[in-house]
Amino acid sequence: MPKKPLILITNDDGISAPGIRALIAVMSELGTVVVVAPDSPQSAMGHAITINNTLHLNKISAENAEITEYSCSGTPVDCVKMAVNEVMKQKPDLCVSGVNHGSNSSINVIYSGTMSAAVEAGIEGIPAIGFSLLDYNWNADFEQIKPFIKKIALQVLENGLTEGTVLNVNFPKLKTEEIKGIKICRQAKAMWQEKFDKRVTPFGKEYYWLTGEFVNLDKGEDTDEWALANHYISIVPVHYDLTAHHAIQTLNTWEF
Numbered sequence: 001m002p003k004k005p006l007i008l009i010t011n012d013d014g015i016s017a018p019g020i021r022a023l024i025a026v027m028s029e030l031g032t033v034v035v036v037a038p039d040s041p042q043s044a045m046g047h048a049i050t051i052n053n054t055l056h057l058n059k060i061s062a063e064n065a066e067i068t069e070y071s072c073s074g075t076p077v078d079c080v081k082m083a084v085n086e087v088m089k090q091k092p093d094l095c096v097s098g099v100n101h102g103s104n105s106s107i108n109v110i111y112s113g114t115m116s117a118a119v120e121a122g123i124e125g126i127p128a129i130g131f132s133l134l135d136y137n138w139n140a141d142f143e144q145i146k147p148f149i150k151k152i153a154l155q156v157l158e159n160g161l162t163e164g165t166v167l168n169v170n171f172p173k174l175k176t177e178e179i180k181g182i183k184i185c186r187q188a189k190a191m192w193q194e195k196f197d198k199r200v201t202p203f204g205k206e207y208y209w210l211t212g213e214f215v216n217l218d219k220g221e222d223t224d225e226w227a228l229a230n231h232y233i234s235i236v237p238v239h240y241d242l243t244a245h246h247a248i249q250t251l252n253t254w255e256f
Contacts, residue, residue, distance in 0.1 A: 013043060023096055057082055
C-alpha cells in the first residue's frame with residue numbers, strides 16, 4: 001500500500017478559524033495531517049518572524065488523535081519554522097495554508113500571512129499552496145470549495161511544483177455549481193489607496209484607523225482579479241526570488 005503523504009497545515013486567522021477547519025477536513029482525506037497554526041489571528045503579518053520575544057508551542061490534540069494539532073504564539077511564518085524544525089520528524093510532502101477569510105489576490109499577496117506561510121514552506125523545499133476565499137465573514141460557507149481544494153492539492157501531490165514556486169489560490173464567493181472552472185493567472189496590477197481615519201480619545205489623545213479602497217488598474221483578462229470577477233478560481237504561481245531580472249542589464253550600463 002502506498003505511503004500516505006505527510007501534510008502540514010497552517011493559516012493566519014488562527015487555529016480555531018472555520019477556514020482552517022475546512023482545510024483540515026479535506027486534507028485528512030488525502031494524508032497524515034499535522035497542524036501548527038497561530039493561537040490568535042495574525043492577518044496581514046506578511047513574512048514577519050518573532051526575534052525579540054519568546055515563542056510558545058502548545059499541543060492541543062489528544063495523544064491518540066488522528067490529527068496532531070499545535071497552537072503557536074507566533075506569526076504564520078513562525079508556525080512553519082516551528083513545524084519543520086521542532087514538531088515534524090520528517091519534511092512534509094505538502095504544506096497548505098488557509099483557508100483565508102478574504103481574498104489574497106493581486107497585491108494582497110505581499111501583506112498576506114496566509115501566503116507568507118506558504119512561501120516559507122517553499123523556501124524549505126516543501127510544495128506549498130495558499131488558499132483564500134473572497135468572503136470575509138467568519139461564518140463563510142467553505143463547503144462549496146472543498147471539492148476544488150481537494151482537486152488542486154492532489155495535482156500538486158502528484159506533479160510537484162517547480163523549485164522556488166508556490167501556488168496562490170483564490171476562490172470567488174459562489175456556490176459550487178456557479179464556479180465556471182479554474183484559471184491559471186498572473187497577479188493583477190492593483191493597489192490599495194490608503195486613508196487614515198484620525199480620531200481622538202476622551203482623554204484628548206489622537207489615534208488612527210487604517211482604511212482605504214482597493215483599486216484594480218489592470219484591464220487584462222489573464223489576471224487573478226479578472227478570473228474572480230468572472231466566476232473562476234484563480235491560481236497564480238508565486239516565486240520568492242524578488243530579483244527584478246529584467247533590470248539587471250540596464251543597471252549594468254550605469255557608471256557606479
